Amino acid sequence: MDPNRLRELLAGVRAGELTVDDALLALKSLPFEDLGFAKVDHHRSLRTGFPEVIYGAGKTADQIVEIARSLNANAHNVLITRLDPQKAEQVRQAFAELTYSAHARVGTIIHTPPEIVGRGVILVLAAGTADLPVAEEAALTAELMGNHVERVHDVGISGIHRLLAHRDKFRAAAVLIVVAGMEGALPSVVAGLIDKPVIAVPTSIGYGASFGGLAALLAMLNSCAAGVTVVNIDNGFGAAVAASLINRR
Secondary structure, three states: OOHHHHHHHHHHHHOOOOOHHHHHHHHOOOOEEEOOOOEEEOOHHHHHOOOOOEEOOOOOHHHHHHHHHHHHHOOOOEEEEOOOHHHHHHHHHHOOOOEEEOOOOEEEEOOOOOOOOEOOEEEEEEOOHHHHHHHHHHHHHHHHOOOEEEEEEOOOHHHHHHHHOOHHHHHHOOEEEEEEOOOOOHHHHHHOOOOOOEEEEEOOOOOHHHHHHHHHHHHHHOOOOOOEEEOOOOOHHHHHHHHHHHHEO
16 A cells, blocks of 8 residues: 555544544555465555566466556556566556556556655666666666656767766766676776766676676676675666665655
């Protein structure tokens, strides 16, 4: 249940506009709703400030729709990650208001426009154009979590002058998400230039010896620059959650 909805419910009981039984009926799905194949965590936004997110990979379109209906019915905004185009079309049949980014494989169903709760800007940097799907997953997630987000693309270190041209944006940001494949060097370079938290996201982009992003992951974990935190390979969503927690007022 959304915290604002819970406050409205409690205020209604205090004002005599709702009976205790009415409030109990509204609260009966807390802390979760059992759909048989999934237990939807309606209590998560109260605990963590953001509702449960649907991971689309490995779920059928029907399962995604049922979970989304449960979240939507409880006034939650719905975020679906790793949603492929075919499933997205099936979800859209149930939710005409679905907004879908095929590039990021992210779908959203907005019940209430997200309130800005971030104190500053989250800057998302992508080393190369091939890293954009992961970078955009991070950017869209951070926006839905109530942050101002800016994007800077194609600033990998093979042309470092492209990166340095955006130093003013680095300095103005509160948190940076840096997405890179290949050798994964970009987060180290960025962290060596600024005094802000850097969340590094290795991607699975690269030739054979990149081992599906493992080379970038290990390079980021072994960064000589201080202040670099690393999430898992291709995990733009996880980076956005971490950045949002850092940025929250």
